[in-house]
Amino acid sequence: MTRPDDRRTVGSIAGVPQGPEGLRVLVIVPAWNEQDSITGTLDEIRECVPWADLLVIDDGSGDRTAAVAEAAGATVCRLPFNLGVGGAMRTGYRYALRNGYDVAVQIDADGQHDPRYLVDLIDLMGDADVVIGARFAKADDPYIVRGPRRWAMVLLAWVLSRLARTRLTDVTSGFRASNRRAIALFAQHYPAEYLGDTVESLVIAARAGCRITQVPVTMRARTAGRASHSPVKAAIYLCRAIVALLLALVRDWPAQLEEGAEMPPSPAAPGPATRPSGARPEARP
Amino acid sequence: MSGSTILGVVGSAVILLTLFEMMRRHRLREKYALIWALVAVSVITVALFPVLLFEASDAVGLAVPANLLFFCSAIVILVLTLQHSSELSRLEERTRTLAEELALLRLQVDRNHRAEQQHDPSHDESTS
Ligand SMILES: Nc1nc2c(ncn2[C@@H]2O[C@H](COP(=O)(O)OP(=O)(O)OP(=O)(O)O)[C@@H](O)[C@H]2O)c(=O)[nH]1
């Protein structure tokens, strides 16, 4: 499935590995109606990691996000309709898998994630399969969240820390790096449900035996509109977080990960006869 | 324990267990499961505390409490069907979009392929 000579046509930079230790790195930016911030974000990323390829997943935006991102020099993948962050990211991981990238980094298009930390994330790839750029890891973190939203984050972080056997402070962060092993996993299992793209995907990774670790980062506050600070919304967030977490914990995920496994033709499609959609191809014991 | 209590409790327990198992096997998305879970929980509540039903039907002025039950179940089923209809419409719209996108892509691929062959009829693998 991986044809090295494909790179020439798809990457923004000719396919010569130039990252640290010769790693081929793909930066995946999920974007939905981000025409105002995407150029700045892409430029900044390019400045910090000039050797990485940029892939923007335009998730059925109603504005000029795709055109703007293309003009900024990124490879743009346009989804025909909105799939949510989970769907967009799985597209990104599939692209990474098919094109044989060693590392895939997910970063928000709205500029809240500081690309200067990208190098730190990628540097840790040797010791872990998934590296999270995490808030709340240091006492002087300027990013403040209060009330039920904060409780939800603490609860989620606590449970995930137990599961991953390491201290995680921010499991709802959309800033993370994955190596080949995790890419292969996420290319097949990346939930589209609420909080699935962050929390549930980490549960999947932990249960598949991926090593998870984190790097403390500081995130910038949102510059333009749309902050969800009403207490009702925060309470709803808490409830949904608990439901999402419980679901993730009881669901049966692939227990073992076959390394270097090729992707089945269409894992999400309803398979022949009785196989439920989304189930893994082998029969359950 | 009366027969109706047992029937209600067992029925909703079965629904809840089935829901749980279906969710566990990724056969059901949470947005559908939520409504069913609510239904099952309310059936359990009414089965265990029939007083609730009697008081409620008194409050709305119904002589036969069972009528309230039937009315409520009709409403719930109506809401569920509506939800399914709306999801179906959304899915139809999406398959339509996908088919259109696919047809356009196919056209584009065919066109590229033909252009390539005209350029270089000897081998058609070379992309530029
Ligand atoms: N592909 C895709 N991306 C999305 C969607 N919604 C948001 N995003 C992107 O996901 C990233 C994070 O979205 P935000 O809305 O900022 O979410 P957040 O950072 O968790 O929340 P805030 O604290 O409100 O900023 C951005 O890059 C968005 O463009 C979506 O439906 N599809």
Ligand SMILES: [Mg+2]
């Ligand atoms: Mg944001």
